[in-house]
Amino acid sequence: MTTTSTETTPVIPLPARAAAALTGLGALATAASAGLSWTWTSDFPGDLTYTGSPAGLQWLALTAGLLTLVLLLAAHGTPGLHWAAPTRSHNAVLLAATGALAVSLYSVTAISAELGGLANLEPGGWILGAGGILTVLGALGLPLDRRTHVPLRILDRRLFLLVPAAPIGWFAAHAIPGDKPVAPVMTALAGALAIAAGAVLLIQLGHLANTWLRLGTVERPLPAPRQLPSWVEVLLIVAAFGLGLFAITFGIDTEYGELFTGYLLLAAPVVAALAKSGLIARLRALTVKYRPVTTGAAFAAAASFPFTQTSDQYTSVATNILIFATVALGLNIVVGLAGLLDLGYVAFLGVGAYAAALVSGSPASPIHVQFPFWAAMLTGAAVSMVFGVLIGAPTLRLRGDYLAIVTLGFGEIFRITMLNLNGTTGPKITNGSNGIPRIPDLQIFGFDLGKPHTVAGIELGRFSNYYLLMLLVTALVVLVFARVGNSRIGRAWVAIREDETAAEAMGINGFRLKLLAFALGACLAGLAGTVQAHVSYTVTPDQYTFAEALPPNSAFLLAAVILGGMGTISGPLAGATLLFLIPKKLEFLSDYQLLAFGAALIVLMRVRPEGLIPNRRQQLEFHEAAIPAQPTGEPTALTKAGA
Amino acid sequence: MSTAATPLLDVTGVTMRFGGLTAVNDVSLTVGEGEIIGLIGPNGAGKTTFFNCLTGLYVPTEGQVRYRGTVLPPKPHLVTQAGIARTFQNIRLFANMTVLENVLVGRHTRTKEGIFSAILRGPGYHRAEAESRERAMELLAFTGLAGKADHLARNLPYGEQRKLEIARALASDPGLLLLDEPTAGMNPQETRAAEELVFAIRDKGISILVIEHDMRFIFNLCDRTAVLVQGQKIVEGDRETVQNDERVITAYLGAPLEGTTPAVAETVTETDQ
Ligand SMILES: Nc1ncnc2c1ncn2[C@@H]1O[C@H](COP(=O)(O)OP(=O)(O)OP(=O)(O)O)[C@@H](O)[C@H]1O
Ligand SMILES: [Mg+2]
Numbered sequence: 068m069t070t071t072s073t074e075t076t077p078v079i080p081l082p083a084r085a086a087a088a089l090t091g092l093g094a095l096a097t098a099a100s101a102g103l104s105w106t107w108t109s110d111f112p113g114d115l116t117y118t119g120s121p122a123g124l125q126w127l128a129l130t131a132g133l134l135t136l137v138l139l140l141a142a143h144g145t146p147g148l149h150w151a152a153p154t155r156s157h158n159a160v161l162l163a164a165t166g167a168l169a170v171s172l173y174s175v176t177a178i179s180a181e182l183g184g185l186a187n188l189e190p191g192g193w194i195l196g197a198g199g200i201l202t203v204l205g206a207l208g209l210p211l212d213r214r215t216h217v218p219l220r221i222l223d224r225r226l227f228l229l230v231p232a233a234p235i236g237w238f239a240a241h242a243i244p245g246d247k248p249v250a251p252v253m254t255a256l257a258g259a260l261a262i263a264a265g266a267v268l269l270i271q272l273g274h275l276a277n278t279w280l281r282l283g284t285v286e287r288p289l290p291a292p293r294q295l296p297s298w299v300e301v302l303l304i305v306a307a308f309g310l311g312l313f314a315i316t317f318g319i320d321t322e323y324g325e326l327f328t329g330y331l332l333l334a335a336p337v338v339a340a341l342a343k344s345g346l347i348a349r350l351r352a353l354t355v356k357y358r359p360v361t362t363g364a365a366f367a368a369a370a371s372f373p374f375t376q377t378s379d380q381y382t383s384v385a386t387n388i389l390i391f392a393t394v395a396l397g398l399n400i401v402v403g404l405a406g407l408l409d410l411g412y413v414a415f416l417g418v419g420a421y422a423a424a425l426v427s428g429s430p431a432s433p434i435h436v437q438f439p440f441w442a443a444m445l446t447g448a449a450v451s452m453v454f455g456v457l458i459g460a461p462t463l464r465l466r467g468d469y470l471a472i473v474t475l476g477f478g479e480i481f482r483i484t485m486l487n488l489n490g491t492t493g494p495k496i497t498n499g500s501n502g503i504p505r506i507p508d509l510q511i512f513g514f515d516l517g518k519p520h521t522v523a524g525i526e527l528g529r530f531s532n533y534y535l536l537m538l539l540v541t542a543l544v545v546l547v548f549a550r551v552g553n554s555r556i557g558r559a560w561v562a563i564r565e566d567e568t569a570a571e572a573m574g575i576n577g578f579r580l581k582l583l584a585f586a587l588g589a590c591l592a593g594l595a596g597t598v599q600a601h602v603s604y605t606v607t608p609d610q611y612t613f614a615e616a617l618p619p620n621s622a623f624l625l626a627a628v629i630l631g632g633m634g635t636i637s638g639p640l641a642g643a644t645l646l647f648l649i650p651k652k653l654e655f656l657s658d659y660q661l662l663a664f665g666a667a668l669i670v671l672m673r674v675r676p677e678g679l680i681p682n683r684r685q686q687l688e689f690h691e692a693a694i695p696a697q698p699t700g701e702p703t704a705l706t707k708a709g710a
Numbered sequence: 711m712s713t714a715a716t717p718l719l720d721v722t723g724v725t726m727r728f729g730g731l732t733a734v735n736d737v738s739l740t741v742g743e744g745e746i747i748g749l750i751g752p753n754g755a756g757k758t759t760f761f762n763c764l765t766g767l768y769v770p771t772e773g774q775v776r777y778r779g780t781v782l783p784p785k786p787h788l789v790t791q792a793g794i795a796r797t798f799q800n801i802r803l804f805a806n807m808t809v810l811e812n813v814l815v816g817r818h819t820r821t822k823e824g825i826f827s828a829i830l831r832g833p834g835y836h837r838a839e840a841e842s843r844e845r846a847m848e849l850l851a852f853t854g855l856a857g858k859a860d861h862l863a864r865n866l867p868y869g870e871q872r873k874l875e876i877a878r879a880l881a882s883d884p885g886l887l888l889l890d891e892p893t894a895g896m897n898p899q900e901t902r903a904a905e906e907l908v909f910a911i912r913d914k915g916i917s918i919l920v921i922e923h924d925m926r927f928i929f930n931l932c933d934r935t936a937v938l939v940q941g942q943k944i945v946e947g948d949r950e951t952v953q954n955d956e957r958v959i960t961a962y963l964g965a966p967l968e969g970t971t972p973a974v975a976e977t978v979t980e981t982d983q
Contacts, residue, residue, distance in 0.1 A: 547829055550828050550829050550831060551828045551829060554823065554827075554828035554839070555817075555818065555821055555823045555828065555839075555842070556824065556828055557828070558815050559815065559818055561804065561807055562804050565806055565807065566804060566805075568767065568802065569798065569804065570804075571785075571786035571787050572765060572786045572787075572795075573787075573795075573815050573819075573878065573879075573881075574786075574790035574791055574816075574818045574819030574882050575787055575815070575818050576787045577787070583825060587825065682806075
């Protein structure tokens with residue numbers, strides 16, 4: 068984007084002091100409402116009936132209110148709070164206020180919808196709602212960074228025909244007797260029309276709001292940070308990771324869908340607010356300064372997760388997240404670094420899992436051997452890698468979309484082959500759809516991962532053991548990704564992704580390097596597969612499909628990489644965590660899950676095409692944004708093969 | 711001047727056909743050690759196609775390309791390995807990599823560190839990586855881009871992108887550098903600077919084969935110039951020979967050769983075979 072002119076003005080013309088006071092008051096009310104009873108009955112999940120003891124959603128309201136307040140005070144230069152908002156941007160306050168509004172509106176709506184009407188709200192609930200609205204109204208009166216002019220974008224007028232068409236479709240669908248064969252078609256059509264009309268209205272509303280708000284970015288240089296002793300800086304990093312662990316643990320431990328929805332609704336604006344306030348940039352500067360400490364702190368935070376749990380319930384979720392995230396990171400080598408579109412990647416997880424299951428000593432395995440754990444892992448990784456080479460060797464010589472087609476095919480062929488090696492339609496190896504059950508737990512040098520162990524007075528159950536083992540695998544994959552990605556090989560991969568012809572002309576053997584990426588990706592997925600086989604006791608073919616409502620499957624893996632940020636480490640990890648938790652926690656969406664999911668993905672890709680955590684390369688763009696657009700040379704339309 | 715010994719590059723009878731179109735027709739050319747050879751011709755004459763035949767991007771229908779006496783395999787990475795580097799007419803940088811990384815990619819054939827070395831990061835790895843960086847920074851300094859090492863390639867101004875292409879090509883320590891219209895889109899000052907750069911490269915002992923439309927540039931630089939028209943080499947020689955050749959003048963539709971851009975000969979695409 069070219070730099071447009073900006074200004075710092077309020078959206079709603081209020082006296083500056085009044086706006087600040089209103090925001091503060093609203094934030095206080097939101098936070099305070101957490102201590103009051105929101106509803107009279109304990110029927111709403113989480114039991115929000117107590118006064119003086121916040122629960123569930125009330126914690127979120129408290130967080131949102133307090134954060135807004137702190138950012139507001141910091142933006143006004145309150146002594147002692149400079150650290151909270153180095154940029155002193157009021158947009159950060161508005162974002163936090165949006166979080167408060169989202170939590171309060173969502174809570175009020177969810178309570179009234181589930182309990183049947185606004186009458187179910189106690190005064191605390193009313194204060195919450197009012198607080199959220201006041202906070203945002205006040206924040207809109209603060210001096211915000213805005214663009215001077217945002218032209219109103221209006222969607223293609225023909226699209227608006229959908230709006231009257233939707234009710235017509237609805238009536239038509241209802242007018243047709245249910246026994247007519249066209250009835251279900253009409254119902255589906257009416258549904259699709261309604262969704263499309265809704266989308267058109269929403270998008271147009273978004274454009275209207277954009278033109279009205281005109282929010283923009285004013286370059287606000289970070290003031291030089293205060294000189295702190297290095298032990299304090301290290302402590303800050305540790306504290307930040309502790310906080311991160313707490314926030315993620317809170318998300319994983321949410322017991323009901325309402326709380327998780329509220330959590331997501333708050334988390335998104337809060338992260339955005341912290342980014343705007345400059346806190347995240349500060350933290351990033353620290354982490355860059357103390358690389359090893361950061362890595363250690365991140366690892367320690369992840370390793371202490373099982374110690375925060377009282378039962379194995381969520382550790383099993385966390386273990387599966389780790390498996391999913393690790394595989395996503397492996398896929399990121401293939402997709403993010405080398406730019407190869409692999410649509411059947413989950414099959415490599417499957418190959419590893421099946422290989423491990425076959426040598427696990429399971430009574431259902433035709434091979435009656437039980438490999439020690441290290442040999443089992445090596446087997447899974449090696450077999451998977453061999454498959455990677457076998458699939459890659461004939462296809463990677465071709466350019467373009469062949470690879471996507473072949474890998475998609477391979478994914479399905481793998482699943483169907485596993486189904487057919489059942490003794491009737493093929494040799495008896497995998498037991499077909501029953502899979503290989505009763506996979507014994509891993510023994511690592513006499514340490515039985517299936518049994519609970521007590522460490523430092525805390526009992527770690529079976530899933531905790533596997534979680535920690537998987538964390539080691541994840542750490543290994545992170546190490547491999549980081550080191551290979553930033554080396555001669557990694558640079559060659561990125562070069563191939565950027566322009567294969569030019570890369571070849573620089574002396575890179577494209578085929579060999581693509582095969583290497585493919586094999587490495589397959590090998591890492593296979594490694595994760597060996598752990599997965601043991602964690603889940605059973606491997607079945609239907610765990611490894613292209614698309615399904617639940618991860619991991621190839622489509623979700625790809626989504627995790629793209630959504631999280633291609634070519635980064637934390638991106639796919641964050642993307643995988645979100646993509647795993649959302650369907651898991653929002654089971655109440657059931658039939659609409661994939662639809663809601665697709666919609667969320669589309670929105671995210673519109674708002675943040677570079678992914679949640681953009682690549683360092685894309686960040687560089689930021690500090691060079693001042694360079695004017697270049698003439699692109701001759702717009703010679705040479706063919707792909709031409710130079 | 712080409713020496714009596716085996717020339718650096720020896721192209722004999724290269725022909726490239728695309729279906730019925732003969733883009734390059736029986737072209738022979740030699741480049742000796744330390745020479746700067748120009749290649750000119752109207753648009754669509756087949757100059758870039760000729761380059762592609764030399765660098766393995768295209769497999770010539772007929773003919774042979776020898777470098778230092780051995781026949782080049784038609785694989786771009788092997789050609790680069792052998793010692794021929796090139797730039798592209800329509801800049802093909804790795805747009806989302808930094809300037810330094812672009813040059814480091816150019817070092818690929820001259821370094822060996824594989825995947826295990828990258829994972830284990832032993833002393834050998836660090837040494838090789840440091841050497842590569844040092845060499846890359848040298849080349850950036852040589853082309854005047856040292857201050858922009860950490861910028862994204864796509865954010866460089868046009869002229870600097872052309873320079874970066876040259877730095878990246880030089881990173882493979884070539885014996886012969888092929889430049890495809892290195893001054894296209896440059897203003898006169900930048901063009902003069904590019905001339906200096908080409909001379910400086912030759913002074914490093916690297917021979918150069920350059921395609922250009924800017925006649926002044928060509929005649930200032932080149933020891934010999936070959937003229938390609940409709941895929942055929944119609945004349946080769948020094949400035950006088952080329953400027954006074956009837957066929958060259960006709961090919962450029964009478965446009966004076968001193969002009970910076972020759973008239974476009976759109977009609978040459980039809981084959982005469
Ligand atoms: N891959 C290809 N397939 C078919 N025709 C091609 C291909 N590459 C080049 N040509 C044709 O070969 C002819 C020569 O093209 P080339 O790009 O080599 O010309 P040029 O001399 O480099 O021209 P310019 O000065 O415009 O760069 C053109 O007619 C072009 O269309
Ligand atoms: Mg050309």
